[in-house]
Amino acid sequence: MTYSETETDGYVFKWLYARVIEWAKENLRSFPWRNTSDPYKIFLAETLLKRTTATAAVRIYNDLINKYPDISTLASASVKDLNYLLRPLGLYKQRSELLIKSARYIVEKMGGKFPYNIDDLVKVPGIGLYTASAISSFAFRKPVPTVDSNVIRVLRRFLDKPSLNVKIAMNLLSSVIEEKNGSEFNLGIIDLGGTICKPTNPNCNFCPIREKCSFYLNNINKNVI
Numbered sequence: 001m002t003y004s005e006t007e008t009d010g011y012v013f014k015w016l017y018a019r020v021i022e023w024a025k026e027n028l029r030s031f032p033w034r035n036t037s038d039p040y041k042i043f044l045a046e047t048l049l050k051r052t053t054a055t056a057a058v059r060i061y062n063d064l065i066n067k068y069p070d071i072s073t074l075a076s077a078s079v080k081d082l083n084y085l086l087r088p089l090g091l092y093k094q095r096s097e098l099l100i101k102s103a104r105y106i107v108e109k110m111g112g113k114f115p116y117n118i119d120d121l122v123k124v125p126g127i128g129l130y131t132a133s134a135i136s137s138f139a140f141r142k143p144v145p146t147v148d149s150n151v152i153r154v155l156r157r158f159l160d161k162p163s164l165n166v167k168i169a170m171n172l173l174s175s176v177i178e179e180k181n182g183s184e185f186n187l188g189i190i191d192l193g194g195t196i197c198k199p200t201n202p203n204c205n206f207c208p209i210r211e212k213c214s215f216y217l218n219n220i221n222k223n224v225i
């Protein structure tokens with residue numbers, strides 16, 4: 001089965017949204033950057049999480065917050081000190097330079113405050129669409145989708161649309177996301193992709209959205225699940 005455009009515009013996405021939020025209440029992973037609504041801390045976490053595991057990022061995140069507790073201290077950091085701290089993560093030179101560049105831009109051009117909307121956030125050097133969405137959703141609780149590779153994978157399988165990309169996913173999810181629980185949904189679908197709908201061997205039998213998932217319904221009788 002494959003969903004039509006009318007279905008993805010309407011009830012299927014509303015159903016998916018509700019199911020993921022329900023699942024998220026009991027199943028979200030716990031990370032230190034999920035206990036805060038401070039945009040600075042979320043920005044740091046998202047920068048560390050690029051191309052690395054959450055486990056590796058946790059250790060550096062705590063050290064980084066202790067040494068540079070706010071955007072001003074990061075803006076005055078030396079690249080050498082930051083390199084030393086970030087070295088275990090890899091890509092440390094790029095990360096250090098970008099962190100300092102972003103921090104200086106926010107301090108010098110934005111009065112030291114993170115803007116809450118995506119259009120302004122992506123103007124900051126080093127902040128791309130995903131990080132901007134994460135800051136907007138997790139810090140300011142704006143109703144914007146956070147579409148990473150986990151979310152893309154879940155939606156491609158759920159809809160049986162292998163060509164689905166970030167832009168399409170953003171459009172589809174924007175039509176259902178709500179201010180009151182958008183960040184719970186975003187965390188839920190990210191974690192669903194990270195823990196159940198994994199790149200290989202998706203664990204469909206434990207998946208809360210399997211009853212309407214195209215991949216599951218198309219394969220249930222073929223002994224591949």
Ligand code: SF4
Nearest residue numbers: 197202204207210213
């Ligand atoms: S049912 Fe399987 S393929 Fe579909 S979203 Fe869940 S884990 Fe992924």
